[in-house]
Amino acid sequence: MRTKSFVSKLNQITYALLSMTPAQREVVHQSIQALDTEIPTDELIQPLFDILSQCPHCHSTQLKKWGKAGAIQRYRCNGCCKTFNNKTKTPFAKLHKCHIWEAYAHCMELKLTLRQAASECGINLKTAFLWRHRFLMAQAGKNDDKLSGIIEVDEFFLAYSEKGSKTITLPKKARKRGSAIDKRTKEGQVAILLSIDRSNHMINPILSADTTTEIAANFAANIVDNSVLCSDGSWAYVAIAKEKNCDHKRLINNKIRVVDKAYHIQTVNGAIAHFKSWVNGKMKGVATKYLSNYLAWFRESNAKLDKQQILAAAYGGQQHYGT
Numbered sequence: 137m138r139t140k141s142f143v144s145k146l147n148q149i150t151y152a153l154l155s156m157t158p159a160q161r162e163v164v165h166q167s168i169q170a171l172d173t174e175i176p177t178d179e180l181i182q183p184l185f186d187i188l189s190q191c192p193h194c195h196s197t198q199l200k201k202w203g204k205a206g207a208i209q210r211y212r213c214n215g216c217c218k219t220f221n222n223k224t225k226t227p228f229a230k231l232h233k234c235h236i237w238e239a240y241a242h243c244m245e246l247k248l249t250l251r252q253a254a255s256e257c258g259i260n261l262k263t264a265f266l267w268r269h270r271f272l273m274a275q276a277g278k279n280d281d282k283l284s285g286i287i288e289v290d291e292f293f294l295a296y297s298e299k300g301s302k303t304i305t306l307p308k309k310a311r312k313r314g315s316a317i318d319k320r321t322k323e324g325q326v327a328i329l330l331s332i333d334r335s336n337h338m339i340n341p342i343l344s345a346d347t348t349t350e351i352a353a354n355f356a357a358n359i360v361d362n363s364v365l366c367s368d369g370s371w372a373y374v375a376i377a378k379e380k381n382c383d384h385k386r387l388i389n390n391k392i393r394v395v396d397k398a399y400h401i402q403t404v405n406g407a408i409a410h411f412k413s414w415v416n417g418k419m420k421g422v423a424t425k426y427l428s429n430y431l432a433w434f435r436e437s438n439a440k441l442d443k444q445q446i447l448a449a450a451y452g453g454q455q456h457y458g459t
């Protein structure tokens with residue numbers, strides 16, 4: 137259906153729905169649920185491609201359709217003359233069995249283990265592992281949520297891990313400066329900041345050091361001015377609260393956990409405990425090099441993304457990712 141006629145149909149339907157009684161609307165609701173409303177994966181991806189409608193190689197928007205490879209539409213760029221499809225240079229590039237991706241995304245929605253997801257989807261563990269990290273790579277490290285109102289923040293540490301690595305690096309060697317995965321501050325620890333507001337917006341960046349500068353660099357830009365910031369006694373947050381003109385509630389004394397009945401850091405500490413028990417318990421520990429993927433997964437779960445939203449988030453957009 138063309139966009140114009142869809143909009144006009146949608147207006148008619150909305151008008152009709154508004155004129156119904158709640159009971160009549162419930163009948164319509166049930167009829168819609170009875171339909172198979174699942175969108176095939178390619179139908180979900182195509183509109184995301186169409187929004188940008190650009191060449192993944194040179195970003196030109198001068199494209200034309202260039203035949204099909206099997207059922208898959210190919211395009212050719214008028215600028216660089218290269219051909220591509222709607223998955224080229226996205227995290228979905230060269231992944232097979234796209235008819236099962238939605239079922240896999242559902243396993244991610246349920247935060248299942250690799251073994252559970254593999255069994256659920258009829259794929260092997262290697263594929264389940266590849267898909268998990270491809271589905272998360274677009275959102276990894278993308279902590280762009282804006283926090284406002286009452287904001288809670290705290291830091292926590294996870295043990296550095298080379299889980300799954302065939303060549304375990306000795307701690308001293310691994311701590312060499314400049315290493316891409318050198319995220320530890322304390323001996324064998326990775327520092328993570330977690331902040332959440334009362335509307336459930338969340339960020340959870342990995343800190344390269346648990347310092348005032350690093351906390352400010354990963355947190356200040358996400359706070360809306362004139363919010364209320366709840367933190368522990370750490371001095372790092374005093375300057376940030378001042379800079380962002382926030383009312384700062386410091387929960388310094390362990391005996392006083394709630395100030396004025398509303399200001400506390402129990403939500404953020406609950407989220408931290410939840411994350412730790414998920415990765416260390418159910419997931420049996422995660423490799424530090426994949427930690428930003430698990431943090432992205434945790435944000436998606438916190439935002440209650442459904443399987444189709446998980447797929448859309450995984451697609452990310454053609455301009456950013458691998459080949």
Ligand SMILES: [Zn+2]
Pocket residue numbers: 191192193194195196213214215216217218
């Ligand atoms: Zn091009």
